[in-house]
Amino acid sequence: MGDNHVVRFGGVRIEVLVDGAGPTVVLLPSLGRDSRDFDPIAQDLAAAGFRVLRPQPRGIGTSRGPLAGLDLHDLARDVAEVLEHLDAAPAVVAGHAFGHYVARVLAADRPDLVRGVAVLAAGARHFPASLTARVARCSDPALPDEERLEDLAAVFFADGHDPSEWLGGWWPDAIVAQRAAMAATDKESWWTVAPSPLLDVQGGEDVFRPADTRSELVDEFGADKVTTALIPGCGHALIPEAPHEVARVVADWIHTLD
Numbered sequence: 001m002g003d004n005h006v007v008r009f010g011g012v013r014i015e016v017l018v019d020g021a022g023p024t025v026v027l028l029p030s031l032g033r034d035s036r037d038f039d040p041i042a043q044d045l046a047a048a049g050f051r052v053l054r055p056q057p058r059g060i061g062t063s064r065g066p067l068a069g070l071d072l073h074d075l076a077r078d079v080a081e082v083l084e085h086l087d088a089a090p091a092v093v094a095g096h097a098f099g100h101y102v103a104r105v106l107a108a109d110r111p112d113l114v115r116g117v118a119v120l121a122a123g124a125r126h127f128p129a130s131l132t133a134r135v136a137r138c139s140d141p142a143l144p145d146e147e148r149l150e151d152l153a154a155v156f157f158a159d160g161h162d163p164s165e166w167l168g169g170w171w172p173d174a175i176v177a178q179r180a181a182m183a184a185t186d187k188e189s190w191w192t193v194a195p196s197p198l199l200d201v202q203g204g205e206d207v208f209r210p211a212d213t214r215s216e217l218v219d220e221f222g223a224d225k226v227t228t229a230l231i232p233g234c235g236h237a238l239i240p241e242a243p244h245e246v247a248r249v250v251a252d253w254i255h256t257l258d
Contacts, residue, residue: 020046028099032175044247203234
């Protein structure tokens with residue numbers, strides 16, 4: 001893989017994985033997950049002629065910074081600082097699940113830095129609280145693996161995909177901080193804002209995005225702003241389930257922005 005960079009500002013240290021050269025694509029991971037989840041996608045995008053940046057969120061990898069009292073605007077600023085320090089703007093920013101919150105808040109706060117936003121396995125605007133509770137169990141290493149595998153299969157992975165690959169890779173302190181940041185940010189303050197084009201990549205079996213919610217972003221912003229791509233046979237995990245398909249869809253969409 002590529003190089004590691006460190007961006008420092010105001011007592012914050014953000015580790016950035018960098019691959020390839022060309023127009024910039026930023027990949028932001030799901031709740032409490034490591035940016036290395038994107039390894040195969042980063043490889044594919046780099047091979048396709050893109051510079052791929054993967055900022056590790058605070059509390060993950062070697063990224064450090066205050067974890068208390070954050071909101072999504074603080075986490076979006078971390079990404080903005082990376083883009084400015086590495087002279088990488090404007091960039092396409094792709095966020096997986098929770099990562100798409102940060103991507104969209106960044107686009108709302110700093111539209112000058114964002115060329116487009118790809119939302120990967122974004123949950124519906126409203127989804128059952130029971131799903132959130134099951135995600136918490138998935139990421140709890142104190143629980144027996146058998147219980148966690150049951151929840152991983154039910155919440156993240158579609159039939160035919162191995163949920164055991166996500167038994168590891170969770171960062172508990174980051175999960176607590178990111179959940180608190182979500183709660184501290186009014187969702188309606190950014191959900192209705194889309195200054196840049198959107199790509200909505202959905203898993204066909206994603207329990208967080210049932211079929212009757214698939215047009216939410218198109219309904220909100222219009223078909224001229226939003227491109228939708230459905231990847232059958234994938235759940236909310238999506239990234240480990242179909243990495244090469246996700247990379248292809250993202251790369252093809254970026255070319256339309258030109």
